[in-house]
Amino acid sequence: MADEGQEPKKKGGMLKWIILILLLAILGGGGFFAYKKFFAAQPEDAVEEPKDNQAAEGEDPGTLPGDGFTVTLPTFVVNLADPLGRRYLKLGVDVEVISEEAVAELSKKEPMVKDTLILLLSSKTYQDLSTMESKILLKKEIVDRLNQILGGSKVLQVYFTDMVIQ
Structure with a gap:
């Protein structure tokens, strides 16, 4: 009789193992899916396809940020437009x-660039520059102003190398 009692326990235990293995297989398959x-990198073919679309639209793929020529402007120190006038920006x-010609043109028009940037920066308050979004917006404003001076989309990106607000 003791043998008869052990056989049903083995079948029940075996059923639990089968269910556990099936559950793990389903969870593993779902995790893999x-x-x-959602998490795996796209294949290289899918990444290259948008570049082909940009070339078909007439955009020059060589004018992406990071591919151009970098010009260092002098450091700007201006008073911010705060009510008490005690804050400044360095x-x-x-x-x-985009090109060496644009580098030469930027150097040639450096007084206008300095004037434009000083006026733009001195019109900002501490609150205008305190968040990350506002700093990114300032970068876009500088790019827009420089492109107006140079005529066209010759400025790709602006990089802040030093920023002190006091």
């Missing part, structure tokens, strides 16, 4: 342009 769908800027 989620990884492939800003070092590197400008990335």
Whole structure:
């Protein structure tokens, strides 16, 4: 009788193992699907496809940020437009342009660039520069102003090399 009592326990224990293995297989398959769908890097073919679309639209793929020529502008120190007038901004800027001709043009128009940037920076308050979003917005404003001076989209990116707000 003792043998008869042990056989049903083995079958019940075996059923639990089968269910556990099936559950692990399903979870593993779901995890693999989620990884492939959401977390895995795209294949190289999929990454190259948008570049082909940019070339077809007439954009020059060689004018992406990081591919241009960098010009270092002098450090700007300006008073901020705070009510008490006790805050100032010290800003070092590197400008990335599309070509060597744009580098020469930027150097030629350096007085206008300095004037424009001093006026722009001195119009800002501490609150205008205190968040990350506002600093990114300032970069875009500088790019827009420099492109107005140089005529066209010759400035790709502006990099802050030094920024002190006191």
